[in-house]
Amino acid sequence: xxxxxxxxxxxxxxxxxxxxxxxxxxxxxxxxxxxxxxxxxxxxxxxxxxxxxxxxxxxxxxxxxxxxxxxxxxxxxxxxxxxxxxxxxxxxxxxxxxxxxxxxxxxxxxxxxxxxxxxxxxxxxxxxxxxxxxxxxxxxxxxxxxxxxxxxxxxxxxxxxxxxxxxxxxxxxxxxxxxxxxxxxxxxxxxxxxxxxxxxxxxxxxxxxxxxxx
Amino acid sequence: xxxxxxxxxxxxxxxxxxxxxxxxxxxxxxxxxxxxxxxxxxxxxxxxxxxxxxxxxxxxxxxxxxxxxxxxxxxxxxxxxxxxxxxxxxxxxxxxxxxxxxxxxxxxxxxxxxxxxxxxxxxxxxxxxxxxxxxxxxxxxxxxxxxxxxxxxxxxxxxxxxxxxxxxxxxxxxxxxxxxxxxxxxxxxxxxxxxxxxxxxxxxxxxxxxxxxx
Numbered sequence: 001x002x003x004x005x006x007x008x009x010x011x012x013x014x015x016x017x018x019x020x021x022x023x024x025x026x027x028x029x030x031x032x033x034x035x036x037x038x039x040x041x042x043x044x045x046x047x048x049x050x051x052x053x054x055x056x057x058x059x060x061x062x063x064x065x066x067x068x069x070x071x072x073x074x075x076x077x078x079x080x081x082x083x084x085x086x087x088x089x090x091x092x093x094x095x096x097x098x099x100x101x102x103x104x105x106x107x108x109x110x111x112x113x114x115x116x117x118x119x120x121x122x123x124x125x126x127x128x129x130x131x132x133x134x135x136x137x138x139x140x141x142x143x144x145x146x147x148x149x150x151x152x153x154x155x156x157x158x159x160x161x162x163x164x165x166x167x168x169x170x171x172x173x174x175x176x177x178x179x180x181x182x183x184x185x186x187x188x189x190x191x192x193x194x195x196x197x198x199x200x201x202x203x204x205x206x207x208x209x210x211x212x213x214x
Numbered sequence: 215x216x217x218x219x220x221x222x223x224x225x226x227x228x229x230x231x232x233x234x235x236x237x238x239x240x241x242x243x244x245x246x247x248x249x250x251x252x253x254x255x256x257x258x259x260x261x262x263x264x265x266x267x268x269x270x271x272x273x274x275x276x277x278x279x280x281x282x283x284x285x286x287x288x289x290x291x292x293x294x295x296x297x298x299x300x301x302x303x304x305x306x307x308x309x310x311x312x313x314x315x316x317x318x319x320x321x322x323x324x325x326x327x328x329x330x331x332x333x334x335x336x337x338x339x340x341x342x343x344x345x346x347x348x349x350x351x352x353x354x355x356x357x358x359x360x361x362x363x364x365x366x367x368x369x370x371x372x373x374x375x376x377x378x379x380x381x382x383x384x385x386x387x388x389x390x391x392x393x394x395x396x397x398x399x400x401x402x403x404x405x406x407x408x409x410x411x412x413x414x415x416x417x418x419x420x421x422x423x424x425x426x427x428x
Contacts, residue, residue: 050355057302062306063313068309086288086289094278094282095276098278099278129336140262141263
């Protein structure tokens with residue numbers, strides 16, 4: 001049984017989504033970012049980088065959403081949600097996963113950091129424009145990689161689509177245009193999956209009950 | 215037979231290093247970044263993101279250094295350089311790989327981008343200080359993750375050490391202090407591997423012959 005430490009509208013929904021796709025039961029614990037719970041000693045013992053999500057099992061704690069979803073697919077869903085180990089398609093999966101978190105996501109994360117997540121003295125207002133330009137450049141490359149494929153690795157829906165889909169949703173919620181027809185229809189296709197809806201509804205419900213309790 | 219498109223003192227050394235560790239033969243092609251060769255149509259057909267390294271084989275082109283080294287270990291070196299698929303240790307490998315490229319490396323990449331890699335109108339001088347602060351924060355987390363382990367996944371040297379080692383070298387060459395004793399000795403241990411030295415010497419030799427030819 002897994003315990004997922006998360007918070008709604010953050011990267012933790014990637015892990016919740018992956019768990020729902022595979023059909024694994026899990027306990028969800030809200031780490032209240034607004035109250036700074038990610039900075040306390042109990043949470044830091046789980047993740048010294050003080051970031052959610054963290055997935056805990058009998059074996060220990062795993063951090064980094066893109067790593068966790070790959071781990072879950074490898075452990076529980078061989079030949080579903082991830083191309084077979086050692087194939088070229090698996091190489092493409094790794095490529096698209098790394099691209100999603102280093103190129104497509106970083107400009108969005110920069111915008112958040114320089115808006116409110118960094119300590120005030122390190123925020124730079126001008127970074128919003130640079131990040132917008134970087135996102136558009138990454139999106140152009142993403143559109144080329146995607147081409148006319150159904151999912152980033154071809155016809156198989158994988159965990160790389162979970163991460164890419166969440167990044168594109170993040171972009172839309174930051175008022176950034178997805179610009180390319182193939183990217184727009186890909187985002188719709190991926191984000192309309194029932195497992196995604198179940199994941200974010202569950203996160204929101206847990207937040208409500210935490211707030212009522214607190 | 216693989217062809218590696220790279221340039222010395224960039225992320226391509228990670229792939230060269232991985233190929234040397236596994237003992238795979240490869241052809242090395244210099245993409246002259248100074249001459250803008252990464253922006254031409256031939257190279258863009260290999261990688262629409264216009265970044266090196268790219269690894270080409272009969273099956274196609276793979277991009278993103280962290281993805282390529284994982285692919286190589288999975289395909290050619292099962293049970294060496296990468297923990298077995300589906301294990302918790304493999305989850306830690308994925309975690310440390312993603313952490314290396316999204317947390318530890320990004321501040322260093324920010325410094326390069328805002329120094330010279332971005333178009334002039336998007337560079338922000340103040341980003342150097344913010345990036346230094348972000349690197350120190352990431353390094354602190356890395357030191358916690360590493361703890362007293364020999365390598366990031368424990369006693370097994372993996373491709374996550376290739377990437378982490380190269381990032382730490384990059385930090386040193388950017389005049390950033392590695393600050394923690396466990397990180398300093400880890401960097402020495404990893405970067406003293408013969409395969410690393412062979413990889414960078416080979417890249418430098420190819421650059422020299424390209425420059426003489428051109």
